[in-house]
Amino acid sequence: MVVGFRGDTPEGVEPSGAKANHGSYQLPEGGPSMQILQRTLGSLQQYLCDIKESSTADRYRPDRCPLCQARCCFLAHGFYYRTVVHVEFDGSIPVRRYLCRLCRRTVSRLPDFVLPYLRHSIVIISLFLASRLLAARSLREAAQAAFQPNMPYQRGQFWVRRFRQQAAGLCAVLVSLTAVVTATDFVTRALQMLQASGWIAAHRFLFGELRMHLLGWPRFLIPSGAPISFPSRAPSS
Numbered sequence: 001m002v003v004g005f006r007g008d009t010p011e012g013v014e015p016s017g018a019k020a021n022h023g024s025y026q027l028p029e030g031g032p033s034m035q036i037l038q039r040t041l042g043s044l045q046q047y048l049c050d051i052k053e054s055s056t057a058d059r060y061r062p063d064r065c066p067l068c069q070a071r072c073c074f075l076a077h078g079f080y081y082r083t084v085v086h087v088e089f090d091g092s093i094p095v096r097r098y099l100c101r102l103c104r105r106t107v108s109r110l111p112d113f114v115l116p117y118l119r120h121s122i123v124i125i126s127l128f129l130a131s132r133l134l135a136a137r138s139l140r141e142a143a144q145a146a147f148q149p150n151m152p153y154q155r156g157q158f159w160v161r162r163f164r165q166q167a168a169g170l171c172a173v174l175v176s177l178t179a180v181v182t183a184t185d186f187v188t189r190a191l192q193m194l195q196a197s198g199w200i201a202a203h204r205f206l207f208g209e210l211r212m213h214l215l216g217w218p219r220f221l222i223p224s225g226a227p228i229s230f231p232s233r234a235p236s237s
């Protein structure tokens with residue numbers, strides 16, 4: 001598995017000049033953290049209710065450190081907070097962190113309804129992209145379909161542009177999840193395959209198995225979520 005990480009830094013700048021990711025400005029203590037997904041079965045509200053229960057520290061604890069491969073090595077290490085925009089929600093959510101006793105790095109368990117480095121949930125982004133690119137709605141109509149009637153149109157363009165860049169690669173790997181679609185272009189094909197497999201299920205597969213970002217890694221984390229200049233040794237702190 002490719003260990004791409006530095007999970008909690010903001011990405012680049014949207015065309016509007018606003019930061020593209022407002023989701024995770026607060027760096028975990030002790031340096032960069034690798035994000036792995038936490039499967040969530042209920043709503044965002046249910047996640048918020050569950051996550052602060054002490055029992056989730058054990059329930060969410062990974063079996064194996066994805067960085068040094070040690071087993072049973074994680075100590076609960078509190079939370080970091082990131083902002084999320086979801087249907088009828090715009091606020092911060094806590095994300096559980098763990099500290100590996102062996103390699104001293106932290107791993108955070110990002111709920112699977114959000115994408116690393118992006119503030120808007122997968123539901124919001126998928127509704128927008130399906131409306132804009134499959135149903136050929138206008139940017140404004142697509143924003144309304146995604147419950148974001150007042151969002152700046154540049155944000156939608158930004159999602160569309162990133163999705164277009166990812167479409168061919170998505171088509172190639174999503175055959176592991178769903179039947180091949182015979183659409184004439186990669187964008188339509190990728191969207192139909194995502195609709196068929198479920199966007200969040202696809203995200204779990206792409207990110208969990210392949211370290212692939214549904215909308216493509218931001219430029220400084222290409223190709224797999226690892227910053228190019230990131231040192232291979234463990235941080236000294």
Ligand SMILES: [Zn+2]
Binds near residue numbers: 065069
């Ligand atoms: Zn470790």
